[in-house]
Amino acid sequence: xxxxxxxxxxxxxxxxxxxxxxxxxxxxxxxxxxxxxxxxxxxxxxxxxxxxxxxxxxxxxxxxxxxxxxxxxxxxxxxxxxxxxxxxxxxxx
Numbered sequence: 319x320x321x322x323x324x325x326x327x328x329x330x331x332x333x334x335x336x337x338x339x340x341x342x343x344x345x346x347x348x349x350x351x352x353x354x355x356x357x358x359x360x361x362x363x364x365x366x367x368x369x370x371x372x373x374x375x376x377x378x379x380x381x382x383x384x385x386x387x388x389x390x391x392x393x394x395x396x397x398x399x400x401x402x403x404x405x406x407x408x409x410x411x
Contacts, residue, residue, distance in 0.1 A: 319358070320403055326357040326386075326394070347384045354384055354396025356403050360411040362393050371410070378405060 321329065331338035338344075348354070363371055375383055381399025383406065388394075397403045 321357040321359075323353070323355050323357070326396070344386055347386070351382050351384055352398060354382070354386070354398055356397045356400055357386070357394060358397075358403060358407060358411070359392055359394050360407075362388065362390055363410060374409065375406075378402075378409075 327338050330344060336342055379399065379402040381397060381402050383398075383402060384396045386394045386396050395406070397406070
């Protein structure tokens, strides 16, 4: 499921309202890289695939893709360019 920025923020507000605040660590990458507008939750990308992941993103995606939250089980990724979301999901989810 693709979440809007508002839906993503609401998700974190339910977990911990402090995370939904714009100055929380969840949003810290945006001060450097800009805002994401679409978000997806996927099974965690395996560490052995990270090098391949970064090369694939550089070759195939036009916008910024940021990891907002990561655990051994799942990750939340944000996208600045909506068409990237669909291609990315096909490859990495």
